[in-house]
Amino acid sequence: MLDPKLFDDLSRRVAENLPRGLQNLQNDVQRNVRSSVEAALAKLNLVTREEFEIQQAVLLRTREKLKALEDRVAAMEADAKR
Numbered sequence: 001m002l003d004p005k006l007f008d009d010l011s012r013r014v015a016e017n018l019p020r021g022l023q024n025l026q027n028d029v030q031r032n033v034r035s036s037v038e039a040a041l042a043k044l045n046l047v048t049r050e051e052f053e054i055q056q057a058v059l060l061r062t063r064e065k066l067k068a069l070e071d072r073v074a075a076m077e078a079d080a081k082r
Contacts, residue, residue, distance in 0.1 A: 015029045
């Protein structure tokens with residue numbers, strides 16, 4: 001999941017920019033903004049940076065293996081034509 005500090009920072013920024021009369025409700029607003037943002041992001045199909053990098057490495061290895069197999073098949077086909 002995303003870094004919880006991101007939610008805290010975002011909710012704090014929103015609450016700090018409220019008009020003076022509403023700043024008394026700052027803690028409630030921070031909690032509500034945080035939960036609203038978390039709920040909205042939870043609906044998205046997101047992965048962490050770590051998960052992305054792992055899958056990227058797996059894909060790179062798979063491509064390398066595929067290239068090696070393609071080269072072997074091409075060599076075998078060339079031998080078969082001789």
